[in-house]
Amino acid sequence: MKIVVQAAFLAALAVSSISTSHAQAAGAGATTPDMMSAGEVRKVDKAAGKITIKHGPLSNIGMDAMTMVFRVKDPAMLEQVNAGDRIRFIAEQPNGQLTVTRMEKQQ
Numbered sequence: 001m002k003i004v005v006q007a008a009f010l011a012a013l014a015v016s017s018i019s020t021s022h023a024q025a026a027g028a029g030a031t032t033p034d035m036m037s038a039g040e041v042r043k044v045d046k047a048a049g050k051i052t053i054k055h056g057p058l059s060n061i062g063m064d065a066m067t068m069v070f071r072v073k074d075p076a077m078l079e080q081v082n083a084g085d086r087i088r089f090i091a092e093q094p095n096g097q098l099t100v101t102r103m104e105k106q107q
């Protein structure tokens with residue numbers, strides 16, 4: 001039980017620090033590539049507004065590498081990528097739901 005509480009606390013800390021970084025980045029108009037995680041698109045489900053990504057470690061939310069389904073912050077993000085594309089992205093957990101908040105296709 002104690003471990004669960006600590007994990008929740010750390011998650012809250014991580015989310016708040018990410019939000020702060022985003023605000024700063026937006027103010028400076030700068031991209032923050034070092035915050036982004038690498039991944040490969042496996043499936044794009046425009047109807048459901050979801051994307052399946054094979055991702056590396058997501059340090060900001062304490063997740064190991066795996067393949068999983070994410071929601072996307074903006075459905076338009078799904079128009080920019082196709083299965084097989086390599087991407088860099090940021091996933092956050094604003095309401096307990098893993099959501100891709102930023103995504104860039106790798107050239």
Ligand SMILES: [Cu+2]
Pocket residue numbers: 055063064065066067068
């Ligand atoms: Cu994952």
